[in-house]
Amino acid sequence: MPGLIASFLSVTNPTGAEPVPQAALMNDTQNLEIHIEPGKTYFLRIINMAAFAAQYFWIDGHTFRIIEVDGVYHEPTEAEQIYLTAAQRYGVLLTTKNETDANYAIMGSMDEDLFDQIPDGLNPNVTSYLVYDSALPLPEPADIDEFDPFDDMLLVPTDGEELLPDPDLVVTLDVVMDNLGNGANYAFFSGITYVKPKVPSLYTALTSGEYATNASIYGVNTHSYVLEHNEVVEIVLNNQDPGKHPFHLHGHAFQSILRSEEEAGDFDPESVTNGSVVLPQKPMRRDVLLVRPNGHIVMRFRANNPGVWLFHCHIEWHVDSGLVMTFVEAPLVLQQTITIPEDHFAACAALSPPMATAGNAAANTVDLLDLQGQNLSPAPLPSGFQAKGIVALTFSCLAGLIGVGVIAWYGMGEMTNLEKERQVDHVMHIQDERGIVKTESATGSVGGPDAGVGVRDTIETAR
Structure with missing residues (x-):
């Protein structure tokens, strides 16, 4: 991690492009299976533990009721999909179907809008499974036309706390x-x-x-x-x-x-x-x-x-x-x-x-x-010197050993x-x-x- 931070906060990264994750995980793995029973209500605690990536989250063929965000209980509100930034937490109630004739994909998908550069071959998705019957095959995730997460600003706290007065x-x-x-x-x-x-x-x-x-x-x-x-x-x-x-x-x-x-x-x-x-x-x-x-x-x-x-x-x-x-x-x-x-x-x-x-x-x-x-x-930068000048200078310097030497000499000098x-x-x-x-x-x-x-x-x- 120290090496990544050093390269991130460096003259060689003047635009501040953040390192992009290699993969998304759910409970430290992929293809997680969650075995459930029909006709029951489960409490799911969903936590985005990422350092960077936000996640869209949904369960194929199901809706759920949001009852808590970041430790604060809110009036139950139905949703099909939620968006979790890094460090956000949701508590939801999931009521399973009465039928057990199929299993369903649980989906997480990283928000690629956050990434300045998307590596070749990056799979932004992580798939787990809601398993009604382990004898049945695990399904392919259903295609979705667009991301449409629930707007958390619409939630209302269960304690009914009203808007605080005008600020001091x-x-x-x-x-x-x-x-x-x-x-x-x-x-x-x-x-x-x-x-x-x-x-x-x-x-x-x-x-x-x-x-x-x-x-x-x-x-x-x-x-x-x-x-x-x-x-x-x-x-x-x-x-x-x-x-x-x-x-x-x-x-x-x-x-x-x-x-x-x-x-x-x-x-x-x-x-x-x-x-x-x-x-x-x-x-x-x-x-x-x-x-x-x-x-x-x-x-x-x-x-x-x-x-x-x-x-x-x-x-x-x-x-x-x-x-x-x-x-x-x-x-x-x-x-x-x-x-x-x-x-x-x-x-x-x-x-x-x-x-x-x-x-x-x-x-x-x-x-x-x-x-x-x-x-x-x-x-601060010298007056009139802009970020695009740094980019040009950086790549010009990196074009030859002399330029690299100049950067090292300048960076180490008092x-x-x-x-x-x-x-x-x-x-x-x-x-x-x-x-x-x-x-x-x-x-x-x-x-x-x-x-x-x-x-x-x-x-x-x-x-």
Whole structure:
């Protein structure tokens, strides 16, 4: 896996084409047989464990009733076919036929729209069998004209939870895939690509006292928002990328209140205000939601679960390329309610080198507002240099040994002073945009525990 990640995040892959699976499996195999009895109702738990591929799922000659998605029970709703992104889960009730004169194919089919390049000979399908009579032959799957999965946005939770009130905080995230100065392709939420901090953000929240409410201490490339306890948060996600993405929130099952068709562009709040878009009274709830190409989704949740929760694309290649951000939820409450087990600290100490477990994102425990030395993303591309230029340069260089040598020399060399200045300017620009308190030199600091409180006003969007 490390080798695949290294080649994926490389100047040799400037378009960010993801590795494509070699095959689809069901319960770790193909041609699985599930023996059933006639006239009975079975509960099927369907989980997409893939790192990348989404799956269409159906059973020839049968319908089923969806009763649960991502651990949340919903009113039973009949469906013939469902679509599962990576990490999505469904619970369905299947009532078998009374007749036992045939067996039926259980089908999974990978969504090839996700793949930039489809390898020759790839079979996107996996077939299992619903066996009524083992003496009868296993059938060939029936042909289908098109994929037509059930729309999960139509589901209604059994607990009847109504639409949360207008949000206290709106977080707008624009999804873009682009290149940085090292030539590799990265993923961005509103201009920020995720980079792991030197100290896990949970440990920062637990060891920073009253400074835990200051978003800047978690580091600019963790893209952290500090949430107040029990406030209503709305995430508006604008997919400015031509691909599908499944977005997952840790710690919550959010209300899925809006999903556009593909090519709908960015969300316009006026569409709700003027009544052209009507939000559901009892929205479907889950923790992984698909956004369509160049479309948008809107989610709401109540910040009633103190913790440090990631929000990210569940295509694992996009996690590696940085499509991750952080919610630090009610950190002062968190400090009063959780204790880190000793085996966590032991695991961090056993790493080589050991991982710090206290302080800010730069592992500074003395001055929490001094982030000198924090982990940062690569510098941006030089002004005017585009991804297509990287592609041309890459293949030109790879045409000869001299070109390969140039790439190796450039990649191993330290950043020049100009590159370092560009990186600092890039980070400071992001901090300016988000209203984050800037850090000064290693001997200075800015503000106190309340510094950065203005971030909320900067990132909050009027409804």
